[in-house]
Amino acid sequence: MNWFTNLTPAEKxxxxxxxxxxxxLIIQIIVMLFSFxxxxxxxxxxxxxxxxxxxxxxIFTVKTLTAFFAxxxxxxxxxxxxxxDNIWLPIIVAVLxxxxxxxxxxxxxxxxxxxxxxxxxxxxxxxGTTATVYVSIPEKRSGRGKITxxxxxxxxxxxxxxxxxxxxxxxxxxxxxYSSDFAVVQKK
Numbered sequence: 001m002n003w004f005t006n007l008t009p010a011e012k013x014x015x016x017x018x019x020x021x022x023x024x025l026i027i028q029i030i031v032m033l034f035s036f037x038x039x040x041x042x043x044x045x046x047x048x049x050x051x052x053x054x055x056x057x058x059i060f061t062v063k064t065l066t067a068f069f070a071x072x073x074x075x076x077x078x079x080x081x082x083x084x085d086n087i088w089l090p091i092i093v094a095v096l097x098x099x100x101x102x103x104x105x106x107x108x109x110x111x112x113x114x115x116x117x118x119x120x121x122x123x124x125x126x127x128g129t130t131a132t133v134y135v136s137i138p139e140k141r142s143g144r145g146k147i148t149x150x151x152x153x154x155x156x157x158x159x160x161x162x163x164x165x166x167x168x169x170x171x172x173x174x175x176x177x178y179s180s181d182f183a184v185v186q187k188k
Contacts, residue, residue, distance in 0.1 A: 010087060011080050014094065018073025024066045059106045067105040072098025123178040126151055126158075130174055130188065133160070137167040137185065144182060147173060160185050 007015065058064075076094030083089050129151055137145030137160050145167065147160045159182040160173070167173060167187050177184035 014073050014077035014080055017069055018077055021066055021069035021073055025070045064102045064105045067101040068098040071101035126175050126178050133167050133169050133171045133173060136169050137162050139166045158183050
């Protein structure tokens with residue numbers, strides 16, 4: 001511990017910031033790797049750290065700020081160690097490298113978020129899709145039948161109605177509208 005007492009106050013400040021931020025960074029990595037809470041846990045959710053919540057690029061989150069302080073702290077410490085007489089250059093180096101880490105992590109998290117798939121059915125994508133009648137569909141929306149199709153990478157069975165005549169089993173139909181919980185089809 002003798003080496004720590006020999007550090008200048010600026011070096012001690014950079015070192016303490018870097019160590020604390022690095023510990024938090026390691027904890028975040030462990031949480032992400034082991035996916036505590038069934039994969040739904042996010043450190044940002046626990047602290048309400050997002051400034052931008054509309055699905056865009058979130059810049060000021062717990063992850064990005066931790067990266068800012070970890071990389072900035074270490075780079076400031078190293079620069080201050082070699083430039084003991086200059087106080088401004090280590091500050092500039094720490095802020096610039098921290099900013100690079102902040103934006104780098106933000107863009108990386110944005111890229112990771114784009115690769116995720118919710119698995120939800122996008123109803124508007126089904127319009128114009130061809131399907132096969134599984135349970136006959138009564139005429140003029142007087143009842144529901146069922147259709148089967150493969151869409152969005154999944155085989156699915158959907159309730160269906162028609163505005164025209166009754167559509168028998170094994171008929172080929174096209175989805176022309178998707179309502180709240182059923183498709184409106186017409187015979188092809």
